[in-house]
Structures are given as C-alpha cells and as structure tokens.
Amino acid sequence: MNTRLAQRHVLVTGAGGGIGLAIAQACAQAGARVSVVDRAAQPSDGVKGLQLLHPGAVQYLAADVTKAEDIEVFVAAAIEQSGPVHTLVNNAAVFEMAPLLQADADSFDRLFAVNVKGMFFVMQAVLRHMVDAATPGASVINLASQAGRRGEALVAHYCATKAAVISYTQSAALAMAPHGIRVNAISPGVVDTPMWAQVDAQFARYEGLALGEKKRQVGLAVPLGRMGTPQDIAGAAVFLASDEARYITAQTLNVDGGNVMS
Numbered sequence: 619m620n621t622r623l624a625q626r627h628v629l630v631t632g633a634g635g636g637i638g639l640a641i642a643q644a645c646a647q648a649g650a651r652v653s654v655v656d657r658a659a660q661p662s663d664g665v666k667g668l669q670l671l672h673p674g675a676v677q678y679l680a681a682d683v684t685k686a687e688d689i690e691v692f693v694a695a696a697i698e699q700s701g702p703v704h705t706l707v708n709n710a711a712v713f714e715m716a717p718l719l720q721a722d723a724d725s726f727d728r729l730f731a732v733n734v735k736g737m738f739f740v741m742q743a744v745l746r747h748m749v750d751a752a753t754p755g756a757s758v759i760n761l762a763s764q765a766g767r768r769g770e771a772l773v774a775h776y777c778a779t780k781a782a783v784i785s786y787t788q789s790a791a792l793a794m795a796p797h798g799i800r801v802n803a804i805s806p807g808v809v810d811t812p813m814w815a816q817v818d819a820q821f822a823r824y825e826g827l828a829l830g831e832k833k834r835q836v837g838l839a840v841p842l843g844r845m846g847t848p849q850d851i852a853g854a855a856v857f858l859a860s861d862e863a864r865y866i867t868a869q870t871l872n873v874d875g876g877n878v879m880s
C-alpha cells in the first residue's frame with residue numbers, strides 16, 4: 619500500500635476486468651476510494667476480490683456508458699457514496715474488425731457508441747461536477763490505443779474511434795485548463811486482456827492463423843519483446859492521476875513497450 623492517491627476518489631469505467639480492473643486495483647492500492655463501473659448487473663470475481671482487499675473503499679456500479687440515463691445515475695451515485703471525483707478513467711470500450719470493404723454501418727455504430735459517444739458523455743458529465751466542485755487535483759484519463767495513431771487495413775472503425783479519443787482528450791484539456799483540470803490519455807500497445815482474446819480470434823479468422831498465433835506475433839514485434847500486462851498500464855494511470863503529473867495535460871502517453879514513438 620502507498621499513499622499517492624490517499625483521500626482521492628477515482629471512477630473507472632469498464633473495470634470489471636482487463637486494464638480497467640488493474641487500474642482500479644492500483645488506485646485502491648495507492649489509497650484511493652474507487653468507483654468501478656461495468657455493464658454486468660453484478661460485480662465480476664475480480665471486483666469482488668478487490669472489495670474484500672479494501673473493505674469499504676471500492677463500490678461497484680452497474681451501468682452502460684452508451685445510455686445517457688445510466689451516465690447521470692452512476693455519476694451521481696459514485697459522488698454520493700465516495701465524494702467528489704478526483705480522477706475519471708474512461709476505459710470502457712469494445713473491439714471489432716473487418717476488411718475495409720466489409721466494414722459495415724452496424725459495426726461502426728456499435729464501436730462509436732461505446733468508444734467515442736460513451737467516452738465523451740461520461741467525461742462531460744464528470745467534468746461538470748469537477749468544475750462545479752472546483753475539486754483540487756482533478757483530472758481525466760482516457761484510454762486511447764496505438765490503433766488511434768495510424769490506420770490498419772482490417773481495423774478501420776476501431777482505429778477511428780481511438781483517434782477520436784486522442785482528439786477529444788486534446789480539446790477537453792484546453793477547455794478545462796482554466797479550471798485547473800488536467801485531461802490526458804494513455805495509449806496502450808498490445809495488452810493481454812479479454813479484449814485481446816477477441817482480437818486474436820478475429821485475426822485468426824481473417825488472416826487464416828491458428829488461435830494464439832497473432833498474439834505470439836504481436837508480442838515478438840514489441841521492442842521490449844512481449845505483450846503488455848494490464849498492470850503495465852495501471853502504473854501510468856496512477857502517475858497521471860497523481861500530483862506528480864500536475865504539469866501534464868493534453869498528452870497521450872504511449873505505454874506500449876516501444877511500439878510507437880511520438
């Protein structure tokens with residue numbers, strides 16, 4: 619246990635598993651009260667374990683970030699239970715891929731609904747509270763992706779959603795700077811999570827690979843020689859949420875083992 623986020627309240631969306639859960643764990647470990655949001659009606663086993671480890675400090679809120687009515691309810695419930703939000707981690711997202719000529723409107727709508735619309739309106743709802751409360755040290759961390767840095771032939775819609783995350787991060791950072799609220803993004807590379815199990819299965823389908831082969835290939839291609847773990851990303855989130863990052867805003871931080879240099 620450390621105290622970098624002591625007395626802080628961190629709200630993490632999509633934190634039932636994967637990177638979001640690891641960020642929730644790291645923030646609780648750093649002394650924060652944590653509100654965990656995900657779609658399932660009941661908390662996952664990982665969230666239950668976190669609640670046992672940090673009694674009274676971790677609350678679970680079932681909500682769909684694509685629904686405006688859910689956003690109002692979970693943001694209000696988080697604040698009522700744990701006080702003003704110091705850091706929002708906008709992590710919920712979905713992944714789909716298809717060859718460009720087959721990338722259809724339904725897939726576009728599903729991806730943009732969560733990754734862009736959900737991300738933006740959760741951020742807006744929490745920022746309104748941060749501005750009203752003049753919360754000291756307030757910040758937002760959006761989960762972008764290396765996929766937002768350049769296009770990919772099979773992944774056009776998802777790449778576009780993550781480019782939008784980077785752009786909204788910059789606009790929100792400029793809008794919020796006069797209020798002393800920082801807005802940054804983290805851009806992971808390839809991280810071994812439930813999402814990557816889906817990515818691997820879809821690449822297997824479109825590239826005729828054996829299951830697990832794409833994961834092996836992308837891990838080997840990382841300059842540091844392996845896929846990331848959710849915990850590799852969580853440390854960057856704790857840093858960006860902390861006062862150590864007090865002069866950092868409008869940035870998208872690559873946490874990817876060296877895949878992207880920008």
Ligand SMILES: NC(=O)c1ccc[n+]([C@@H]2O[C@H](COP(=O)([O-])OP(=O)(O)OC[C@H]3O[C@@H](n4cnc5c(N)ncnc54)[C@H](O)[C@@H]3O)[C@@H](O)[C@H]2O)c1
Nearest residue numbers: 632636637657682683710711761763806808809811812813
């Ligand atoms: N895994 C990677 O390699 C990788 C790489 C780059 C960026 N990212 C980004 O990091 C973030 C986390 O990725 P992950 O790999 O842990 O994904 P994941 O699929 O393992 O977890 C995402 C979580 O979001 C939740 N979620 C999805 N739609 C939701 C909705 N409408 N409302 C509420 N919750 C919802 C899911 O239930 C799930 O628990 C995402 O933004 C993803 O795009 C991941």
